[in-house]
Amino acid sequence: MTHQAFEQGEGILRLAPTWVPRSFCIPGKRIKLHPDDLYAFGANRGGIDERWFSSTTKADNGPLTTPDEGLSYIVYGDLNQPQKVLLKDLVTEMGARLIGDDLWSRYGRWPMYSKFFDNRGPLPHHLHQMQEHASRVNAEQKPECYYFPYQVNNYGADFPHTYFGLEPGTTTDQVRHCLEIWNEGDNHITDLAKAYRLTPGTGWFVPAGILHAPGSLCTYEPQWSSDVFAMFQSLVSEVPTDWSLLVKNVPAELSHDLDYIVSMIDWPNNTRPDFKQAYFRPPRPVHPMDEMTDQGYIEKWIAYGNDYVAAKELAVLPGRTVTIRDAGPYGMIMLQGHGTMGMWPVETPTLLRFGQLSNDEYFVSCQAAEQGVQITNPSATDPIVMLKHFGPNRQSPKM
Numbered sequence: 001m002t003h004q005a006f007e008q009g010e011g012i013l014r015l016a017p018t019w020v021p022r023s024f025c026i027p028g029k030r031i032k033l034h035p036d037d038l039y040a041f042g043a044n045r046g047g048i049d050e051r052w053f054s055s056t057t058k059a060d061n062g063p064l065t066t067p068d069e070g071l072s073y074i075v076y077g078d079l080n081q082p083q084k085v086l087l088k089d090l091v092t093e094m095g096a097r098l099i100g101d102d103l104w105s106r107y108g109r110w111p112m113y114s115k116f117f118d119n120r121g122p123l124p125h126h127l128h129q130m131q132e133h134a135s136r137v138n139a140e141q142k143p144e145c146y147y148f149p150y151q152v153n154n155y156g157a158d159f160p161h162t163y164f165g166l167e168p169g170t171t172t173d174q175v176r177h178c179l180e181i182w183n184e185g186d187n188h189i190t191d192l193a194k195a196y197r198l199t200p201g202t203g204w205f206v207p208a209g210i211l212h213a214p215g216s217l218c219t220y221e222p223q224w225s226s227d228v229f230a231m232f233q234s235l236v237s238e239v240p241t242d243w244s245l246l247v248k249n250v251p252a253e254l255s256h257d258l259d260y261i262v263s264m265i266d267w268p269n270n271t272r273p274d275f276k277q278a279y280f281r282p283p284r285p286v287h288p289m290d291e292m293t294d295q296g297y298i299e300k301w302i303a304y305g306n307d308y309v310a311a312k313e314l315a316v317l318p319g320r321t322v323t324i325r326d327a328g329p330y331g332m333i334m335l336q337g338h339g340t341m342g343m344w345p346v347e348t349p350t351l352l353r354f355g356q357l358s359n360d361e362y363f364v365s366c367q368a369a370e371q372g373v374q375i376t377n378p379s380a381t382d383p384i385v386m387l388k389h390f391g392p393n394r395q396s397p398k399m
Contacts, residue, residue, distance in 0.1 A: 020115070023046035049117065054330075060228070074086070120158055122214065122216060129141060137249045143308045145303035153218050165193060176258050204281055205279045228248075230248065286300060311387060320377055321377070325372040328393055332364065334359075339378055341374070
């Protein structure tokens with residue numbers, strides 16, 4: 001029966017919106033969720049400041065996490081009374097037919113997801129564990145990419161700057177001291193880091209083990225299929241960070257072992273003097289600009305230069321029909337405009353209620369991507385703009 005979902009869209013799957021709350025965040029109100037629904041999971045769960053895309057990864061939000069939190073649903077069948085199936089289940093059932101021989105043989109799953117992260121203020125300086133540390137809690141590492149779309153950043157909120165890494169010359173004893181004074185208020189770990197102003201239309205790559213305190217721009221985040229993290233900053237915007245958020249993905253017997261906790265930091269890469277040169281990601285055209293505009297579109301790589309995830313921003317110019325081919329499967333989310341993609345309508349919603357379906361998110365199978373997806377923009381004035389997230393992609397640019 002679930003094959004009907006694949007066949008109905010000719011290899012393109014329509015996805016339902018997936019909303020995720022975070023107890024330690026204040027929503028920035030830029031991801032088009034109705035203001036009355038920002039606490040739809042309950043105020044005790046925190047505000048909804050994330051929307052996850054193409055996700056087969058369950059959110060890890062503690063003991064109150066709902067059974068399907070963070071997981072993407074495919075909707076299919078009767079448009080008025082659609083059926084639903086988890087993307088995760090269809091990947092398991094269809095395997096290589098859906099995600100291609102390469103990803104299926106290497107991972108046996110769809111190995112990434114993406115999200116909009118939309119916080120009014122900065123997050124604590126934190127890291128996502130490297131594989132050696134994630135493995136100790138039966139999890140995966142989580143390298144991730146950032147991109148700051150213009151369409152969801154009409155304002156910068158409270159702190160549109162991100163602290164990355166640690167200043168060259170920082171010592172392990174200095175970081176260890178920050179943990180020793182955790183309950184004394186601000187542990188001053190960002191005194192040891194450098195803040196970079198965030199620029200819409202650009203992005204960053206953040207490897208596992210890199211400390212970062214994401215700023216308050218609404219951020220598109222293609223990332224590896226994991227939800228591990230460790231918060232190293234004890235006070236942010238005068239709000240204390242509970243120690244449990246530092247050791248959420250630390251073995252219980254090591255939850256107060258400061259030497260182990262500090263060992264989770266990738267020291268050489270956090271303190272490298274060429275940090276921005278190594279990890280800043282300005283967009284790169286996929287093909288020569290004149291060639292693309294002649295054909296009716298503009299496509300840019302916005303996440304690249306790593307072995308884990310990649311992403312593109314695609315703009316289809318007004319009044320044009322194009323066929324776009326890709327070497328592998330991908331998920332996509334609309335940013336602007338309306339039209340058709342294959343047999344599906346695509347449109348950018350203004351406001352969504354919690355639980356409401358939309359026509360702005362799809363998953364494109366490997367076969368459909370390789371054959372080419374036809375996109376038509378009927379508008380005389382407005383481009384269609386979408387973001388496309390990939391797993392490991394050998395065609396993405398190297399650094």
